[in-house]
């Protein structure tokens with residue numbers, strides 16, 4: 564089973580076999596379709612690794628302060644933990660948990676999405692507690708909760724005013740090679756969470772994303788950064804409501820190990836954590 568052979572105190576250990584039980588499904592009829600299973604990796608010949616040993620934060624990690632309350636922890640997530648995260652998401656992708664992220668209002672995006680913790684839909688926000696098939700979203704793996712809290716603590720050592728947070732929502736976006744996400748603010752969380760500026764924490768895995776952000780909707784005025792595999796972007800406090808978009812995904816920028824040894828497709832995965 565997934566990750567059960569990898570368990571060290573210093574790194575992530577996954578044991579989610581009992582995290583989601585189909586028997587919990589409610590008998591509700593939903594009009595929305597459930598998407599077909601798909602795969603983040605090329606084929607089953609790639610086996611869950613048990614030999615890579617590197618804990619997060621990786622020794623290579625550096626940081627960049629971008630704005631008050633906004634920081635990029637570069638190469639923060641170790642390759643080992645990135646692989647664990649990929650295989651965790653792969654499990655849910657294969658079980659058909661990802662949906663196309665369609666916006667009824669015409670806003671453009673090209674991603675597949677699933678949620679841990681609480682369901683979120685681009686058209687209804689967090690109103691729908693259940694997934695489109697009536698089931699509850701799986702809980703956020705506790706290893707990811709720990710990783711996110713550690714990243715926020717490390718960021719707080721640099722940005723003194725950054726509030727703490729306990730993630731209870733994780734939105735996973737899967738960007739194909741031509742994927743992108745329209746300009747938006749993350750503002751569907753509770754008014755208390757927004758008022759306190761509780762940080763949004765986003766982990767990037769796979770291909771590099773061109774990420775634009777700023778305090779305006781005017782495209783020309785947005786700043787640009789590149790989010791590489793293992794980077795953790797945090798925006799809270801005064802930057803909690805920044806506008807942001809993923810403009811494009813660059814091909815052949817994934818760490819070679821993820822692609823050649825573990826079969827990750829030339830795509831991008833982002834996991835965005837928030838406290839409702």
Ligand SMILES: O=C(O)CCC(=O)C(=O)O
Pocket residue numbers: 734736744749765767772774790807809833835
């Ligand atoms: O993919 C990313 O890096 C950003 C995702 C995002 O902005 C969101 O899900 O709200």
Ligand SMILES: [Fe+2]
Pocket residue numbers: 747748749807
């Ligand atoms: Fe966002």
